[in-house]
Amino acid sequence: xPKLWDATIDAHRNAVREAVLDATAGLAAAHxxxxxxxxxxxxxxxxxxxxxxxxxxxxxxxxxxxHERQVGAHLHQLQAVRxxxxxxxxxxxxxxxxxxxICQAQHGGDVAAMLHQGPHMAHAHQHLQTLVAQLLAxxxxxxxVRDDVPAPELAGFCLNALRAAASLTSKAxxxxxxxxTLAGLRPPA
Amino acid sequence: xPKLWDATIDAHRNAVREAVLDATAGLAAAHxxxxxxxxxxxxxxxxxxxxxxxxxxxxxxxxxxxHERQVGAHLHQLQAVRxxxxxxxxxxxxxxxxxxxICQAQHGGDVAAMLHQGPHMAHAHQHLQTLVAQLLAxxxxxxxVRDDVPAPELAGFCLNALRAAASLTSKAxxxxxxxxTLAGLRPPA
Numbered sequence: 115x116p117k118l119w120d121a122t123i124d125a126h127r128n129a130v131r132e133a134v135l136d137a138t139a140g141l142a143a144a145h146x147x148x149x150x151x152x153x154x155x156x157x158x159x160x161x162x163x164x165x166x167x168x169x170x171x172x173x174x175x176x177x178x179x180x181h182e183r184q185v186g187a188h189l190h191q192l193q194a195v196r197x198x199x200x201x202x203x204x205x206x207x208x209x210x211x212x213x214x215x216i217c218q219a220q221h222g223g224d225v226a227a228m229l230h231q232g233p234h235m236a237h238a239h240q241h242l243q244t245l246v247a248q249l250l251a252x253x254x255x256x257x258x259v260r261d262d263v264p265a266p267e268l269a270g271f272c273l274n275a276l277r278a279a280a281s282l283t284s285k286a287x288x289x290x291x292x293x294x295t296l297a298g299l300r301p302p303a
Numbered sequence: 304x305p306k307l308w309d310a311t312i313d314a315h316r317n318a319v320r321e322a323v324l325d326a327t328a329g330l331a332a333a334h335x336x337x338x339x340x341x342x343x344x345x346x347x348x349x350x351x352x353x354x355x356x357x358x359x360x361x362x363x364x365x366x367x368x369x370h371e372r373q374v375g376a377h378l379h380q381l382q383a384v385r386x387x388x389x390x391x392x393x394x395x396x397x398x399x400x401x402x403x404x405i406c407q408a409q410h411g412g413d414v415a416a417m418l419h420q421g422p423h424m425a426h427a428h429q430h431l432q433t434l435v436a437q438l439l440a441x442x443x444x445x446x447x448v449r450d451d452v453p454a455p456e457l458a459g460f461c462l463n464a465l466r467a468a469a470s471l472t473s474k475a476x477x478x479x480x481x482x483x484t485l486a487g488l489r490p491p492a
Contacts, residue, residue: 260483267476271483274465274466295487297487
């Protein structure tokens with residue numbers, strides 16, 4: 115087989131895989147992640163059920179792959195927001211606001227708990243923890259962040275505090291949560 | 304059957320049930336909650352395996368009953384601490400410190416995620432959220448707590464923030480987490 119053919123096959127496989135994950139995301143958003151079935155996913159992705167089973171053995175494995183892609187996209191978004199912010203103080207605020215918005219959009223329940231147990235989540239949390247700890251260390255240098263608590267501990271504090279966004283329904287409440295969290299980070303008077 | 308006999312039977316059943324949960328707690332503490340088996344529990348509780356199966360169908364149901372008892376004990380402890388504290392400002396600090404210590408002692412993993420999905424947890428969280436929101440509303444009246452954010456939102460902030468204690472290993476780090484959380488609650492300068 116020529117290499118070009120292998121590349122074509124790979125590209126096709128990736129395109130089908132992405133279509134399956136997009137279809138799953140659409141169904142999960144419309145009807146809730148717990149109700150999604152293999153038949154619905156195949157139909158929404160425009161492939162046969164038999165083809166779908168060549169890619170994924172069950173709904174759980176699709177949900178895991180979809181969740182992994184979601185988590186990766188969120189990390190990417192947080193890094194982009196950080197780079198666009200320019201000065202360190204602004205970067206900390208926008209990264210925390212963006213993380214709070216991501217948490218607000220999350221849904222709980224059994225499926226979420228199952229997905230959050232994957233090894234990709236431990237890796238993503240570590241990544242996020244490091245990103246925020248670096249921003250906080252920058253903030254300590256500029257005097258915007260308290261220096262009496264190690265930056266990794268402050269990062270754990272903010273990331274947990276902002277998860278309270280999951281039960282908030284308004285933008286105003288989200289802004290208040292970010293403000294209260296930032297107040298905890300400021301140097302004591 | 305006389306009523307006295309029924310009462311004796313009930314007391315015996317409760318005693319066996321408690322012994323099973325105590326045995327499970329001991330095994331979970333010694334070897335981790337994920338490795339506990341029905342045989343180990345029966346042996347540690349001093350009953351036969353057949354008797355154990357008359358009380359609980361599987362390890363999961365025992366772990367759920369044990370976890371429910373644990374969560375109830377933690378709520379009881381938090382309420383006791385609140386009542387002993389006397390003045391409202393002191394009550395808020397000691398309740399938050401106690402909750403942080405409870406979170407620090409928790410273990411994560413698949414089993415913990417499974418146990419935390421039970422309806423008793425939703426109920427316990429609601430209870431805890433109400434307890435802390437009341438303490439915060441008291442704090443607003445005495446001027447110790449900021450009045451620009453509704454007390455239930457502040458309660459969600461503290462309880463999430465203090466869950467960061469789960470990854471802290473020292474008492475000093477725990478005190479720092481409580482201090483940072485309290486700083487977020489204070490009236491803005």
